[in-house]
Amino acid sequence: MSDWISTFPGYEQLLTTAKKVFGKIISTGPVPRHVGIIMDGNRRYARQNKIEIKEGHSLGFETMASVLELLYESGVECATVYAFSIENFKRSNAEVKWLMDLAKLKFQQINQHSDLCEKYGVKIKILGNKKYMPRDVAKILKETEELTKNNKRATLNVCFPYTARDEIVQSIKAVVDESTKNHDLIIDESALDRHLYTSDSPPLDLLIRTSGTFRLSDFLLWQCVSPDCSIVMVDKLWPAFKPWDMAKVLLQWSFNQYWYGHGNGYTTSTVSGIQLYQSSSLIDLNDTKSSSGYQRHAEWQDDISEEDIDAEEGEVEDGQESSGNSSVIDRDDEVDTVTSSESDSSKK
């Protein structure tokens, strides 16, 4: 059905416009700053629809591109996608090799079109243990990071190859190392936070897992147990997950934040209350960042325009071209998506 609709002329254009309008609407209310996505279900989708697994992965990539576009239009500052788990090396040699080749190909494409990427303003960061990566892939990824490091509009963290336990151990090691050099170092949770891969990103607000599996599968464990992070499990397989579903999740989050002051919705726990009480006894009502009124919105807009001072005219151009650009961006991401998915575990 949806395939049939998408053959109409102007469908893509309509979709992009719809995303823009939705983004404008939802950014007038609370929006998560950092979204994590476990893209699970590419292979199962391929099996169910009797297509090749490779094709399942590339469909998964397209979904990711389209979902990320919506996220960035809505004002999400940072998205983290689970592209490849260290455990995925347990898959068949052929599949791992194919995924690596695909990653190489896609990132090479990004590197060649870096100017477009720059225009869209997405900074790509690779999170994960680089020693597991083949050397040629690592080199290309490094290049991509270098090329996009000055972009400021939004961040895309690609977890490749990553597990949360590896991240925690890496952070412990870094702290221990630092403490041997600096004996006065105070070791606490913030010290460990500082050395996590996500240390540059805002705290995780929303974690989405597809394919109806209620497991975290070693993804951002340290970040997502926080009482302020809400976890959403979706029944659909990743390639069947459309921007419309993403919009529903975002609206729900926004509603919960607006109504209950908490992304999870109504909770009976006393946890966040206590934490708020401890951290700031008085909440500054004049803090425009936290309110959802026009002033916050205006400030947010100001921030953006300040960042793009050098290209004030470029901004307009940006807006017009963003549909084209975005598809390029996604191409970068393609790597992740394609490789990604089914990252850990799958349900029967």
Add this chain to the structure above:
Amino acid sequence: MTSSKLSDHVRSEAKVNTSLKDITSEINSLSVDSSRSNGPEKPPNSIRNSSLVDVVKLTLTDLFNFAKLKAHQQTSSLLELIQFYIYHFILLFVFVLITIYKSIQTSYRKFFIKFYTLTYYHNKSPQLIRDDVNKLSKIPKVLSCILDLKDKDDEMGGIDGLINQISELSAWTISAGIPYLQIYEYNGKLLGNKQYLSKLNHSISKNLSEYFGSSILPNYSIKIPHQNFIIYGPNNNSNSEIDLTISLISRVDGKPTIVELTKTMSELAISNELSIRDISIELVDEELIELVGPEPDLLIYFGPNLDLQDFPPWHIRLTEIYWEPDNYDVNYSILIRALQKYSNCTVNVGK
């Protein structure tokens, strides 16, 4: 560096005895009712510390600032302002629709929870629970539950409510044949106070005797990993097998324990007893299992919306998570539905 040495270090650092201490006799000697005198502190549930005057003042300055802002950028700002409010109005309209949808959904779910509560009732008979569980293809070895400490005035609220819930849960898990039950409560109110523990021990054995009869009371032990305490049930002989281990954990067993481990490691590294290269996932895993407990197979949250509340992050890697939306109680039907869900899923790491 042997593993036991590291965790011993962490414990001695926290001024906890390094060998597992049996405090059963100490607990039993405490009278049950004495805890009533010093009730639990009420958790702060209000963050409104500013007075009305402050609010009015801040609102006025806000308005004033806004007027100034508008004066600065007259033309574009006004247009943007109108645009913003149009979009915001649409958003609020959608929110109104969501509230209507949610209220319908809530009543629908509540009806179903009621229905399941009536369908699955344990009737305080281990045999009925056993029958329900025998239909399942597999059950978890380690079950973890997140419980909320509710307000004292609520139904099943306060410390007494929590103790009741834990004793019911332990009776169900023993009947289901699950050998390890982990209870997570964020504040850890129960763990710090030996009188509460005494009460808990008493309540569990009383509840078990209601299920099993006092002559064949199952064997259980209560563990508090953070303080390294263990309490044995009333009819414990050293040679008999333990049917259920109840482990009580709180926020301190999560991130703070990992921090403690890091501190210990850095001390050892400074004194050159541990090389950084030796720190591996396996080592940390071993230590955290020793300090906190095993990785749970199934995690049940008995609250309306999933909220992990700083649960130990290391331990929920492959844990199946279950919660029933719009459910507020610790209910047998929830447990059995979680077990059913668990028996239907397969974990294949990476593949």
